[in-house]
Amino acid sequence: MTVLLPVIREQLHEAAARRARSPLQRLPGVRRFAGLGPLGAPGSGSRRGWRRPPLIALALLLGATGAAFGGRVIGFGSPAPASRVQLFTAPTTGEGALTPGTVRMLPVSTPDPAGGAPWGMREFTTSRGLGCVEVARLVDGRLVAIGQDGAFGDDGRYHELGVASGGAGFGDWCSALDRYHRLYLNDMWGEQPASAWQSRCYAPGTPAGGHSKGEPQCPLQDERNLYFGLLGPDAKSVTYVLDGQRHTLATSGPEGAYLIVTRATAGQLLKGVGTGSIVPVDGPITELHYRDGATCNLTRRSWIGGAYACTPSMQVPVGYVAPPSLSYTHAQAQTPVSARLIRTRAGYELRLAIRSRVALDNAESGYDFAWYVPGTRFENHGDWRTESDIAAGQTISTTTCPLPTGQVHGTISLFEPDETYKSKSEVVYAYKYEKIGELVGSFSVHVPRTPLPDDPETQRPRSPLTSCSAIEASERRFRAERRAFRRAHRLRPAVAP
Amino acid sequence: MDFDEASDGELLAASRSQPDAFAAFYDRYERVLVGYFARRTGDAEVAADLTAEVFAAALAAAHRYRPEHPSAAGWLFAIAHNKLMASLRRGRVEAQARRRLGIREPIELDAHELEQVESAASADGWVGELLERLPPLQREAVRARIVDERSYPDIAGELRTSQLVVRQRVSRGLSRLRAELEERT
Numbered sequence: 024m025t026v027l028l029p030v031i032r033e034q035l036h037e038a039a040a041r042r043a044r045s046p047l048q049r050l051p052g053v054r055r056f057a058g059l060g061p062l063g064a065p066g067s068g069s070r071r072g073w074r075r076p077p078l079i080a081l082a083l084l085l086g087a088t089g090a091a092f093g094g095r096v097i098g099f100g101s102p103a104p105a106s107r108v109q110l111f112t113a114p115t116t117g118e119g120a121l122t123p124g125t126v127r128m129l130p131v132s133t134p135d136p137a138g139g140a141p142w143g144m145r146e147f148t149t150s151r152g153l154g155c156v157e158v159a160r161l162v163d164g165r166l167v168a169i170g171q172d173g174a175f176g177d178d179g180r181y182h183e184l185g186v187a188s189g190g191a192g193f194g195d196w197c198s199a200l201d202r203y204h205r206l207y208l209n210d211m212w213g214e215q216p217a218s219a220w221q222s223r224c225y226a227p228g229t230p231a232g233g234h235s236k237g238e239p240q241c242p243l244q245d246e247r248n249l250y251f252g253l254l255g256p257d258a259k260s261v262t263y264v265l266d267g268q269r270h271t272l273a274t275s276g277p278e279g280a281y282l283i284v285t286r287a288t289a290g291q292l293l294k295g296v297g298t299g300s301i302v303p304v305d306g307p308i309t310e311l312h313y314r315d316g317a318t319c320n321l322t323r324r325s326w327i328g329g330a331y332a333c334t335p336s337m338q339v340p341v342g343y344v345a346p347p348s349l350s351y352t353h354a355q356a357q358t359p360v361s362a363r364l365i366r367t368r369a370g371y372e373l374r375l376a377i378r379s380r381v382a383l384d385n386a387e388s389g390y391d392f393a394w395y396v397p398g399t400r401f402e403n404h405g406d407w408r409t410e411s412d413i414a415a416g417q418t419i420s421t422t423t424c425p426l427p428t429g430q431v432h433g434t435i436s437l438f439e440p441d442e443t444y445k446s447k448s449e450v451v452y453a454y455k456y457e458k459i460g461e462l463v464g465s466f467s468v469h470v471p472r473t474p475l476p477d478d479p480e481t482q483r484p485r486s487p488l489t490s491c492s493a494i495e496a497s498e499r500r501f502r503a504e505r506r507a508f509r510r511a512h513r514l515r516p517a518v519a520p
Numbered sequence: 521m522d523f524d525e526a527s528d529g530e531l532l533a534a535s536r537s538q539p540d541a542f543a544a545f546y547d548r549y550e551r552v553l554v555g556y557f558a559r560r561t562g563d564a565e566v567a568a569d570l571t572a573e574v575f576a577a578a579l580a581a582a583h584r585y586r587p588e589h590p591s592a593a594g595w596l597f598a599i600a601h602n603k604l605m606a607s608l609r610r611g612r613v614e615a616q617a618r619r620r621l622g623i624r625e626p627i628e629l630d631a632h633e634l635e636q637v638e639s640a641a642s643a644d645g646w647v648g649e650l651l652e653r654l655p656p657l658q659r660e661a662v663r664a665r666i667v668d669e670r671s672y673p674d675i676a677g678e679l680r681t682s683q684l685v686v687r688q689r690v691s692r693g694l695s696r697l698r699a700e701l702e703e704r705t
Contacts, residue, residue, distance in 0.1 A: 031572040038621040039539035408677045
């Protein structure tokens with residue numbers, strides 16, 4: 024394989040040779056014990072390793088002895104900063120804006136394996152019908168991150184997490200609310216820092232490396248796996264197995280909330296990702312118990328949902344009721360489709376448009392435009408989805424990139440949240456055939472032959488499977504985000520080492 | 521020692537006395553690491569700088585690597601993630617590890633190398649090789665979720681399917697990858 028950056032390889036090879044020639048290098052244990060730095064380092068006589076302010080050491084000591092001194096000992100620092108990405112601020116697009124007055128703590132408090140502040144959860148809703156969950160450390164009824172493991176300058180203080188800070192987690196932790204504004208959601212986050220802030224520790228079970236002199240280094244045991252969820256008011260408890268021991272944990276409150284926190288283990292590669300939703304999967308939970316006496320035994324096929332989610336077969340989530348606005352029928356949604364060819368220098372583009380008969384204001388519902396391009400080599404369908412609120416009577420449109428000559432046909436569907444299907448017994452069949460919603464309309468257009476473009480700039484055609492209008496909008500957004508990112512971080516190459 | 525056959529752990533252990541062993545380790549992970557940084561920073565020079573710093577840190581810490589973990593991918597990427605975060609916090613790519621190793625020459629890339637780094641942003645190295653063993657639908661879902669770190673709704677939108685189906689593909693794909701990795705180690 025060709026080396027991409029030979030100059031770096033050569034520099035490292037020479038550095039490795041220098042280290043190999045050094046007699047001390049062959050006695051790393053002695054150097055470490057003596058507190059000596061690596062060879063060639065300025066000030067190599069200084070002590071290396073994990074150094075934290077005294078407050079952190081005290082906090083860890085208290086944690087290790089099981090003392091729950093919480094905020095009285097450590098105290099609060101400044102609140103965590105808002106996320107660089109604007110979260111929950113756009114009321115009609117994406118996930119929507121935070122609905123004022125909906126943030127509430129859930130009655131959950133789970134001890135951390137190393138002691139100290141426990142872990143808690145809170146829930147809030149958004150203007151686009153989502154319910155969201157955040158998980159972090161819990162102090163004085165507030166969700167906080169701890170200044171350790173490189174977070175907040177290792178000040179050892181608690182830093183309150185606002186919704187806009189992005190909390191401790193990453194990825195999707197929102198789901199559509201049901202008819203009674205209840206949230207059903209299960210997920211896991213693997214290898215999260217015990218600080219509950221976004222700075223990660225080194226993977227557990229591996230030696231530390233890559234940290235600057237004086238920069239804190241996380242203890243190996245400072246990563247956590249978080250398994251959490253809301254199972255609804257019908258849930259009573261969950262059973263899970265850890266280290267061969269079986270435990271039963273009562274769910275809390277009308278939300279049916281649960282939270283399990285464990286230490287991350289070595290060799291977790293690719294296991295730090297949750298794939299659950301309908302029911303918890305990929306974690307230690309083996310059974311869900313409901314108030315009517317029913318038990319859902321989870322299986323290897325639970326992620327499928329429907330009849331496969333539990334043994335014996337039962338419909339999950341128990342108690343979920345789809346909102347009427349998310350259960351439109353074909354008769355309610357169908358509408359004429361306008362499909363118009365537009366001649367451009369690069370060929371014919373297709374403008375597709377419909378007038379929506381229904382209002383769609385849920386983050387997990389919208390229209391899906393699909394067009395099929397026969398003869399395309401690998402895939403053969405293009406696609407575009409709406410991402411914002413749609414009013415009844417509003418015209419929705421998109422324009423494809425230039426299409427090849429021949430017949431192009433397609434469909435427009437109304438898609439809905441997974442939960443809508445969860446309330447129907449057809450879930451398995453729906454997904455088996457990848458049904459994505461109700462059919463709204465279809466179209467079929469013949470694209471005529473076009474002469475080759477004479478402008479060389481147009482001889483790099485975009486894929487006919489993409490929406491050119493969406494690409495242009497996305498490129499505008501991307502450029503703006505990159506500008507903002509660079510302004511915020513001003514990341515430059517290193518000065519000469 | 522046959523460097524091609526050696527595990528990562530063996531290469532790192534051998535690099536204490538054999539510089540060629542570390543060069544072999546570098547060759548094994550260079551492309552994927554360059555791609556990792558190029559995708560995240562969008563800047564070829566910064567990506568090259570970060571790559572150099574991560575390998576320097578790995579060399580400095582090689583003697584502490586536990587050989588019972590034959591694959592060093594997780595360890596190396598933990599360093600990479602840390603370096604990236606630390607550099608973002610400071611607004612400048614770190615050079616501490618290189619200074620410790622006595623590497624003081626700045627990295628200057630020619631046009632060809634810049635182009636190579638940019639092209640690596642779309643390649644996945646060994647991750648790609650591993651992903652190639654998955655069926656296309658699972659590969660696409662695992663790449664989007666794990667490599668590109670995108671959300672389920674986002675992926676479902678692009679793949680024209682439900683989040684549940686994406687989760688299913690990711691779950692199945694990860695199971696296969698784990699089995700592959702366990703076989704390898």
